[in-house]
Amino acid sequence: MENFCWEQDNGVCIRIKAVPNSSKNEICGLLDDALKVKIKAPAVENKANEELVKFFSKLLKIPKSSIILKSGGTSKLKTLYINDCTIAKIRDFCVNIGL
Numbered sequence: 001m002e003n004f005c006w007e008q009d010n011g012v013c014i015r016i017k018a019v020p021n022s023s024k025n026e027i028c029g030l031l032d033d034a035l036k037v038k039i040k041a042p043a044v045e046n047k048a049n050e051e052l053v054k055f056f057s058k059l060l061k062i063p064k065s066s067i068i069l070k071s072g073g074t075s076k077l078k079t080l081y082i083n084d085c086t087i088a089k090i091r092d093f094c095v096n097i098g099l
């Protein structure tokens with residue numbers, strides 16, 4: 001699990017393989033060293049990135065302002081930074097969703 005997420009500063013970075021234009025938002029599992037996430041928004045005008053932040057905000061029950069798209073704005077491989085988060089919280093979350 002530590003391959004796709006790591007602690008940085010006062011939070012956690014998560015490497016994501018985004019699949020835009022999907023029928024629904026969902027986490028599909030691990031793909032190499034990234035968390036594969038389907039996003040229903042299209043990859044135009046930053047809509048998929050905004051939907052990704054909104055989706056993780058809802059899943060982790062944290063404000064959207066705590067999540068920053070650190071890299072990959074125009075790529076399918078992205079890195080999210082989640083402020084005031086720990087590896088333990090991400091690990092618990094992953095166990096709860098069956099990863």
